[in-house]
Amino acid sequence: PEGRAARTALALREATAAGAWALLDHPMLALEVAGSPAYLEPDAVVVHPDGTWTVVEIKSFPMVDGSADAAKVGAAARQSAVYVLALERIAAVTEGAEVGHQVLLVCPKDFSNLPTASVVDVRKQRAVTDRQLTRLTRVEDIAAALPEGTTFDPDRSPEELGTAVEAVPAAYAPECLAACELAFHCRAKARAEGAVESLGRSVRGELGGLTTVAGVLAAAAGKEGDPADPTVAALRRAAALRAEALAGVGGGVACR
Secondary structure, eight states, rough: HHHHHOOOOHHHHHHHHSOOOEESSSOOOEEEEEEEEEEEEESEEEEOOOOOOEEEEOSSSSSSBBBHHHHHHHHHHHHHHHHHHHHHHTTTTTOOEOOOSSSEEEETTSSSOOOEEEEEEEEHHHHHHHHHHHSSHHHHHHHSSTTTTTTOOOOOHHHHHHHHTTEEEEEEEEGGTOOOHHHHHHHHHHHTBBGGGOOOOOHHHTTTOOBBBHHHHHTTTTSOOOOSSSHHHHHHHHHHHHHHHHHHHHHHHHHH
């Protein structure tokens, strides 16, 4: 990937210097993410005679009567925004180059095999992604916080690897199960600590300063928490409604 990314940068510079139309089919781009290179492969990049570079993204979802599913278009825009950021790194060191913030989205037309295209503005998605990338903790900073001599070499003993893994804080979420090999380890750790992250990021966001399941239950029962806190008030209201509902069900069963 590193070699392909270098050849892509060279081809972009040569095409820009030539001042003619050029199309790069599946080029390889590099983008630094938290201090490590991530390699990206857009469907195509078009070089305009004036030096503008445009990302082309080809998708399989249809464009019916000139419009497509908004959620899918949004996902394609976010994906293309990452390509735009990667291209901007190359354009910054290429004379006369400029990356366009409008990408060309190509889709099937009306459930047929005929392609049709639409221009999508990704300035908002690019700004959001750039802000998120700058806020990521760099790999060097994570490594500096680890104990001296920590290593994840697979040739080490299971005990040494277990100690090394335990030295890294876990930030578990249920969706980790689909992408990370250490998800089961982090889930067990989150459950042992009673962390609300094990219930999902959306739940964690709703609970504010309450970080443990025990703390949430205590707040709902009125044993802990500030009554003026909207989260605590909502939990106590939900607990009261649940108690009323269960009392009503129990009373109905007793009558029958």
